[in-house]
Amino acid sequence: MRWMKKDALGVEARLRELRYSFHVIRRNRLTYASFIFILGLVIVAVIGPLIAPYPEDALGAVHPERAFMPPSPEHFFGTDEAGRDIFSRVLFGTRISLWIGVLVIILTLMIGVPLGVVAGYVGGMVDESIMRVTDMFLSFPSLLLALVISAVLGPSLNNSMIAIAISWWPWYTRLARGQVISVRERPFVEAARATGVKSLRIMFRHVLPNSLTPIMVQASLDFGSVILTAASLSFLGLGAQPPTPEWGLMLSIGRYYFLDHWHYATFPGLAIFATVLAFNLVSDGLREALSPRLRRL
Amino acid sequence: MLRRLLLSVLVLLGVCIITFVIARVVPANPAAMWVGTHPTAEQIARARKELGLDQPLYAQFFIYMGKLLSGDLGVSIRTHDKVLDDIASFIPASLELIGTGMFIAVVVGIPLGVMSAVKKDSVVDHFSRLFSIAGVSLFVPWLGMMGQLVTSKWAGLLPIGDRIDMSISVINPIQRITGFYLIDSLVTGNFVAFQSVASHMILPALVMAAYPIGLVTRMTRSTMTDILEEDYIRTARAYGLREMTIAYRYALKNAIGPTITVLALSFAYSLVETFLIETVFNWPGLGRYAALSIISLDYPAIMGIAIVVAVVYVALNLLVDLIQAYLDPRIRLK
Numbered sequence: 215m216r217w218m219k220k221d222a223l224g225v226e227a228r229l230r231e232l233r234y235s236f237h238v239i240r241r242n243r244l245t246y247a248s249f250i251f252i253l254g255l256v257i258v259a260v261i262g263p264l265i266a267p268y269p270e271d272a273l274g275a276v277h278p279e280r281a282f283m284p285p286s287p288e289h290f291f292g293t294d295e296a297g298r299d300i301f302s303r304v305l306f307g308t309r310i311s312l313w314i315g316v317l318v319i320i321l322t323l324m325i326g327v328p329l330g331v332v333a334g335y336v337g338g339m340v341d342e343s344i345m346r347v348t349d350m351f352l353s354f355p356s357l358l359l360a361l362v363i364s365a366v367l368g369p370s371l372n373n374s375m376i377a378i379a380i381s382w383w384p385w386y387t388r389l390a391r392g393q394v395i396s397v398r399e400r401p402f403v404e405a406a407r408a409t410g411v412k413s414l415r416i417m418f419r420h421v422l423p424n425s426l427t428p429i430m431v432q433a434s435l436d437f438g439s440v441i442l443t444a445a446s447l448s449f450l451g452l453g454a455q456p457p458t459p460e461w462g463l464m465l466s467i468g469r470y471y472f473l474d475h476w477h478y479a480t481f482p483g484l485a486i487f488a489t490v491l492a493f494n495l496v497s498d499g500l501r502e503a504l505s506p507r508l509r510r511l
Numbered sequence: 512m513l514r515r516l517l518l519s520v521l522v523l524l525g526v527c528i529i530t531f532v533i534a535r536v537v538p539a540n541p542a543a544m545w546v547g548t549h550p551t552a553e554q555i556a557r558a559r560k561e562l563g564l565d566q567p568l569y570a571q572f573f574i575y576m577g578k579l580l581s582g583d584l585g586v587s588i589r590t591h592d593k594v595l596d597d598i599a600s601f602i603p604a605s606l607e608l609i610g611t612g613m614f615i616a617v618v619v620g621i622p623l624g625v626m627s628a629v630k631k632d633s634v635v636d637h638f639s640r641l642f643s644i645a646g647v648s649l650f651v652p653w654l655g656m657m658g659q660l661v662t663s664k665w666a667g668l669l670p671i672g673d674r675i676d677m678s679i680s681v682i683n684p685i686q687r688i689t690g691f692y693l694i695d696s697l698v699t700g701n702f703v704a705f706q707s708v709a710s711h712m713i714l715p716a717l718v719m720a721a722y723p724i725g726l727v728t729r730m731t732r733s734t735m736t737d738i739l740e741e742d743y744i745r746t747a748r749a750y751g752l753r754e755m756t757i758a759y760r761y762a763l764k765n766a767i768g769p770t771i772t773v774l775a776l777s778f779a780y781s782l783v784e785t786f787l788i789e790t791v792f793n794w795p796g797l798g799r800y801a802a803l804s805i806i807s808l809d810y811p812a813i814m815g816i817a818i819v820v821a822v823v824y825v826a827l828n829l830l831v832d833l834i835q836a837y838l839d840p841r842i843r844l845k
Contacts, residue, residue: 349525480660490648
């Protein structure tokens with residue numbers, strides 16, 4: 215019974231933390247506006263196909279008779295070289311970009327965090343070898359590594375996501391390891407060990423949950439960068455393939471036409487900018503909220 | 512010092528191992544990949560022999576290392592030239608672009624960071640925060656395109672792409688000394704060419720600077736904020752020195768370290784960013800070469816560029832440590 219009570223307290227503390235974070239987000243108007251904007255993006259990503267005026271255009275329908283129409287009430291963002299409605303494609307692109315962000319972050323966490331937990335908890339040779347491997351990966355600029363891996367795996371959206379995850383996991387391994395090392399020495403871990411709980415269970419049921427906050431903050435910080443990286447890969451022809459309405463890919467094709475048809479590249483690029491900016495502003499606010507030094511002020 | 516050098520060598524070995532794994536172990540048929548999209552059986556057999564793919568993995572690695580150390584990065588499938596020669600001929604254009612971009616980042620970013628630290632929570636500070644976050648949120652190719660649209664297409668102020676006007680490069684050709692057009696044209700007194708080169712440089716360099724400006728501003732601001740609260744600054748204030756003198760003469764000197772680190776790292780990042788920017792500006796440098804190699808899946812070229820960029824990255828990291836030690840005696844003592 216006492217166990218349950220303690221657990222409930224933990225949940226309450228966590229809720230209080232969450233409520234506090236939300237309070238800080240609300241206090242800064244810019245951060246709050248970005249937060250609302252992201253909520254809007256999520257809604258668009260979910261119901262996009264329902265509100266897009268020309269959903270068939272997002273999937274690659276071709277209407278040569280209405281190619282390169284400038285923005286108008288029928289086509290808010292104009293049309294592209296195949297007469298497809300750019301507004302509809304940008305709406306569908308929201309879903310793709312957010313999906314990429316979520317999937318890549320999850321994949322990165324799945325590779326990076328367990329390795330970091332093991333390295334930090336077990337220590338010794340295991341720690342040493344895992345960390346040397348992360349060092350090797352970190353000796354490349356991550357975008358370059360993602361490019362090369364994606365090129366070798368073959369150009370496709372899925373491969374590009376795998377490539378980004380492979381180039382990013384070492385950061386999370388380092389972070390998780392550092393956290394675990396500080397949590398490892400706490401009394402409750404010792405208590406668990408004394409009662410004979412198996413190492414694996416201690417690592418993932420006792421240590422990991424108590425190391426998770428900074429890792430999750432870092433994940434939220436990285437969301438914008440993941441979207442940008444994925445767009446870069448698509449722009450160079452390694453990510454999504456035509457006619458997928460991915461923003462980076464739309465810009466990649468748009469660069470042949472944008473000087474004569476300004477609307478082509480403008481709107482997909484604006485979508486990337488607004489999305490990444492919103493994520494970066496929120497994570498900036500979040501970092502301020504969670505930084506204990508600033509909190510005292 | 513020696514330890515640090517040794518460490519760099521180890522890191523380079525790591526780079527070689529990773530590129531080896533990516534190029535030779537991950538692909539199902541590395542030999543076929545190495546010779547192009549439609550290889551003949553004979554070509555594949557020759558590549559297998561040349562890369563040593565018929566031997567055990569460790570022997571393959573030694574062959575691979577041997578080739579790397581002798582500067583043999585293979586032959587580009589697309590240009591049919593040696594990859595190392597290609598890289599050597601394209602890299603000055605990229606370095607010139609990155610160098611100019613970094614210069615802009617320093618000239619704009621450091622004062623902006625100092626200003627927002629001195630006038631914390633003022634309008635300037637809020638503006639610079641938004642400005643720097645916007646800088647790292649932009650998709651650079653898009654920024655480049657929008658710049659071309661506004662300054663070239665609509666306002667007609669700047670040329671759209673390339674390094675120099677075609678006609679000028681024919682009539683007033685630039686003598687190649689360093690490969691940096693700005694320097695070469697100036698040194699040889701070729702001012703017509705210099706003007707053309709400079710006007711071609713403005714827009715791509717500004718786009719290049721967008722990302723590092725944000726980083727430099729934020730890093731300068733955060734270190735300056737801490738240092739401005741130190742005792743010696745309070746002493747300087749008590750002496751009645753002007754706030755600007757304190758900021759630039761006394762505080763900045765101690766705040767510059769982390770900014771230099773950020774600059775060096777963003778230099779390395781910019782090397783990869785040239786892949787995108789040079790594509791947009793049709794800039795004949797390493798980045799466009801890389802982008803074209805990627806599109807045509809020219810693996811020897813892609814792997815060669817990856818190795819060269821990684822080596823530059825490691826070298827820059829080493830350089831930063833040395834500069835830090837030079838600037839800050841406390842680090843040297845450790």
